[in-house]
Amino acid sequence: MLSLYIHIPFCVKKCLYCGFYSTPYTADSADSFVSALGLEAARSRDRFSDRIFDTLYIGGGTPTALSCGQLELVFRTIREQFRISGDAECTVEANPNSITSEGLALLIDIGVNRLSIGVQSFSEGILRTLGRLHTAEEAAEAVRQARSAGFRNIGIDLIYGVPGQTCSDWKHSLESALALTPEHISVYGLSLDEGTWFASEAEAGRLLLPDDEAVVTMSAFAVAALMEAGYGHYEISNFARPGFACRHNVNYWERGAYLGIGPGASSFLDGRRFSNSMDNEEYCRRLHAGLSSVVMSETIEPSQAAAEAVMLGLRMEKGVDLARFGQEHGASALECLTSKGKRLAHSGLASLSPGRLRLTEHGMQLSDSVIARLTA
Structure with missing residues (x-):
C-alpha cells in the first residue's frame, strides 16, 4: 500500500494546545506555498511514475483555510503529478468555522470522499479553553452541512483531559457527537506538546489539568459508549463503524510506504525516513531556488x-x-x-x-x- 500526504500549513489562528506546524494565512503566502508545492510534486513525479497511491490525505494546519481557487489548484497539481487509485480514500481535514457550502461542493467535485472535522468539544467552555474559534452549534451544523453536501464518510475529532473539563462535560461531547452519526470518531487525550501555550503554562504551574483518575475515567467511558453505539475500537484513539477505519492512518501504523509533501511533511520509503523544512518561508524559498525541501533524512536500523x-x-x-x-x-x-x-x-x-x-x-x-x- 502506498499513501500520499499533503501538509497545508495555514490556520486562521493557532490553537493553544496544538503542536502541529502552522502559520497564519495570507493570500500571498498561500499563493507562494501552492506554487512551491507544485515544484516539490514535480520533483517527485519521476520516482512514482509507475506507482499508484491508494490513499490521499490533506492535513494541516487547516486545509480549508485556503481559498477555493487555491485548494482546487492543489488538487489539480496532485492529479497531474501523481497516479491516484480510482477507489482511493481521499481525506481532507477541516475546522467547523472554515466549512462553507461552496467549499464542500468543491471538495465533492474534485473527488474528496472523506472529511475529518476538528470539533474537539461540544462544550462552549472547553472550546474557549482550547482556543477554538467555533461554537458547539457551529460544529454540529458543519457536520450536518457536510452530510447534506454528499459526504458519506465523516470523522469527528474530540479531546479529553482538558483543563477545567469534567466527566459530565466529556459525556455531553460524546453524546453530541454520537447524535450526529459520523462514520468515524477519534478521541485524543490532551498532550502537552513542546512549544505550545499549554505546555509553557503547565511548566509554570498555571494550568490545572484533570487528575489521572478523571482522565482514566473519561477514556474508559469513551471506549464503552462508542463500542456500545456500534463503533469498533480499531486503534487506541480511533473508533469507526464497520468498513470506515481510516485506511491512510492504518497504513502508517502498519509501517507502509508513504510520501509527504509540504512544509514539515515526512515520508517513509524503502526503509528511509525524511522530512521537509518545518517553515513555510524556507520551504518556498528552497524550492523556488531549485533546492530540495528535505532537511532531515535517516535510515532506519x-x-x-x-x-x-x-x-x-x-x-x-x-x-x-x-x-x-x-x-x-x-x-x-x-x-x-x-x-x-x-x-x-x-x-x-x-x-x-x-x-x-x-x-x-x-x-x-x-x-x-x-x-x-x-x-x-
Whole structure:
C-alpha cells in the first residue's frame, strides 16, 4: 500500500494546545506555498511514475483555510503529478468555522470522499479553553452541512483531559457527537506538546489539568459508549463503524510506504525516513531556488524497525502479526517479543494467540507503559 500526504500549513489562528506546524494565512503566502508545492510534486513525479497511491490525505494546519481557487489548484497539481487509485480514500481535514457550502461542493467535485472535522468539544467552555474559534452549534451544523453536501464518510475529532473539563462535560461531547452519526470518531487525550501555550503554562504551574483518575475515567467511558453505539475500537484513539477505519492512518501504523509533501511533511520509503523544512518561508524559498525541501533524512536500523513495528502495531486492535514480524525482523526479535508478550498476557495486559500479539482493553488504557516494556 502506498499513501500520499499533503501538509497545508495555514490556520486562521493557532490553537493553544496544538503542536502541529502552522502559520497564519495570507493570500500571498498561500499563493507562494501552492506554487512551491507544485515544484516539490514535480520533483517527485519521476520516482512514482509507475506507482499508484491508494490513499490521499490533506492535513494541516487547516486545509480549508485556503481559498477555493487555491485548494482546487492543489488538487489539480496532485492529479497531474501523481497516479491516484480510482477507489482511493481521499481525506481532507477541516475546522467547523472554515466549512462553507461552496467549499464542500468543491471538495465533492474534485473527488474528496472523506472529511475529518476538528470539533474537539461540544462544550462552549472547553472550546474557549482550547482556543477554538467555533461554537458547539457551529460544529454540529458543519457536520450536518457536510452530510447534506454528499459526504458519506465523516470523522469527528474530540479531546479529553482538558483543563477545567469534567466527566459530565466529556459525556455531553460524546453524546453530541454520537447524535450526529459520523462514520468515524477519534478521541485524543490532551498532550502537552513542546512549544505550545499549554505546555509553557503547565511548566509554570498555571494550568490545572484533570487528575489521572478523571482522565482514566473519561477514556474508559469513551471506549464503552462508542463500542456500545456500534463503533469498533480499531486503534487506541480511533473508533469507526464497520468498513470506515481510516485506511491512510492504518497504513502508517502498519509501517507502509508513504510520501509527504509540504512544509514539515515526512515520508517513509524503502526503509528511509525524511522530512521537509518545518517553515513555510524556507520551504518556498528552497524550492523556488531549485533546492530540495528535505532537511532531515535517516535510515532506519533493524533494531529500530522492529521496535517501531511493535509500537505501531500494538496501537491497533488487531495487534502484531507474529509470522510477518518474524519474517521482517528475524527469529531472535520474534523470540524476544513472544517471551515478553507471554508475561504481559499473564498479567491481563495482552493477548497472545498462536499468530498474533495484541493488547487487551485494559492494556490499551496503559498502552504507553505496556509498549515501553515490550520495546525495552
